[in-house]
Amino acid sequence: MNNQSFSTKIISTAFQKPDVHGAITFPIYRNAAFEFADSESIAAAFQSRIDAHTYSRISNPTVTNFERKIKAASGAESVLALATGMAAITNAFFTIAYAGSNIVSSPHLFGNTFSFFKATLSAFGVEIRFVDTNDLQQIADAIDENTCAFFAELITNPHLEIANLLEISKILKAKNVPMIIDTTIIPWCAFDAKKAGIDIEVVSTTKYISGGATSTGGVIVDYGTYDWTANKKFSTLTKPKDISLFTFKLRSEITRNLGACMSPDTAYMQSLGLESLQVRYEQMSRSAYELSQYFSTHPKVVNVNYSKLETSPYKAISDTLFSGNPGAMFTMSLASKADCYKFMDALKIVRRATNLFDNKTLAIHPESTIYCSFSPEMKKVMGVEDTLIRFSVGLENVEDLKQDIENALKFV
Numbered sequence: 001m002n003n004q005s006f007s008t009k010i011i012s013t014a015f016q017k018p019d020v021h022g023a024i025t026f027p028i029y030r031n032a033a034f035e036f037a038d039s040e041s042i043a044a045a046f047q048s049r050i051d052a053h054t055y056s057r058i059s060n061p062t063v064t065n066f067e068r069k070i071k072a073a074s075g076a077e078s079v080l081a082l083a084t085g086m087a088a089i090t091n092a093f094f095t096i097a098y099a100g101s102n103i104v105s106s107p108h109l110f111g112n113t114f115s116f117f118k119a120t121l122s123a124f125g126v127e128i129r130f131v132d133t134n135d136l137q138q139i140a141d142a143i144d145e146n147t148c149a150f151f152a153e154l155i156t157n158p159h160l161e162i163a164n165l166l167e168i169s170k171i172l173k174a175k176n177v178p179m180i181i182d183t184t185i186i187p188w189c190a191f192d193a194k195k196a197g198i199d200i201e202v203v204s205t206t207k208y209i210s211g212g213a214t215s216t217g218g219v220i221v222d223y224g225t226y227d228w229t230a231n232k233k234f235s236t237l238t239k240p241k242d243i244s245l246f247t248f249k250l251r252s253e254i255t256r257n258l259g260a261c262m263s264p265d266t267a268y269m270q271s272l273g274l275e276s277l278q279v280r281y282e283q284m285s286r287s288a289y290e291l292s293q294y295f296s297t298h299p300k301v302v303n304v305n306y307s308k309l310e311t312s313p314y315k316a317i318s319d320t321l322f323s324g325n326p327g328a329m330f331t332m333s334l335a336s337k338a339d340c341y342k343f344m345d346a347l348k349i350v351r352r353a354t355n356l357f358d359n360k361t362l363a364i365h366p367e368s369t370i371y372c373s374f375s376p377e378m379k380k381v382m383g384v385e386d387t388l389i390r391f392s393v394g395l396e397n398v399e400d401l402k403q404d405i406e407n408a409l410k411f412v
């Protein structure tokens, strides 16, 4: 992705059709249905012979405008916006998984993704094969003729592991398996997904893109790089002219049936969020680096994890994939869970809240919150430790944040 033109591409994406009033920002079309002049026109719209909106669960002008901006920014073949990041993940896998198929995945996943795989999809006869993504041989060995995808998060959360997608993509290409990656953690201004070998991205736009946690949302980004006829579910379908079989099935069947569409109000807010994404990302990343560096030598802190630090085992791949700009999330380990609680309770500027990449700095103790419903054994598999605090750095002045964290550490 060309960094210099990222914001310009987003801000200057042309409307699908000129606005009758010349609105400079795309308006919110808050209606459910669209009317047609005659029966032939509405039939043509339903049969996709003309490019027109019929019903907002299927498509909506404000949502399409948001999708077009992401398409321009990412260089993807097609983009579909949905109600949440989880809707993006579930819709993507309901499109490709079938009873008897398997997904090769990192076990280090956002809690609901883990639960979707292990509880929801498993009940439909889909096997989840967890692998250590640092072990390329393990990935190769786990793949067979029923593997419908390899899946991982770009930077795992809260462990901050980074899989070497460049190496993994060579294995997947040789075995003809699509790579689906949750890229919520790093937006397109800092990362070229297509170059890294990703076929499909799933993103929670609730995070960086929403522009200050204004709304929940998700997108599925299809680079059109995988030939889906290798997947048994697609073998009887004929590829349409301008989209992949994946997007065809996703748009014409799965998303209509599941109905988790993005609302026009959300698309409006998140389109504005996209316009300021790059400046927010760069500012937040600078502060995250400064804080992680500063506190890594603090006597009360056992460990700080941020992939730009020399101590991170993922520094080299982080520098390669993200041009040395790995975002706003870092973690800090203290000596005990009790210390984590004492520290968190003393914070004054940093908020105790879940979510990531708000304009406000957030801290959370993942083991007792996001992962609280998992058994101790599962937490072990997922690598979630009770001495760890996750930070998402916002846009406050970095010196104020430093002081707040420094002060709270006095209570440990």
Ligand SMILES: Cc1ncc(COP(=O)(O)O)c(C=O)c1O
Residues within 6 Å of the ligand: 084, 085, 086, 087, 110, 153, 157, 182, 184, 185, 203, 204, 205, 206, 216, 217, 218, 355, 356
């Ligand atoms: C990496 C990652 N993926 C997906 C999700 C789910 O996104 P949403 O809350 O928008 O459904 C989250 C939420 O925290 C996340 O951190």
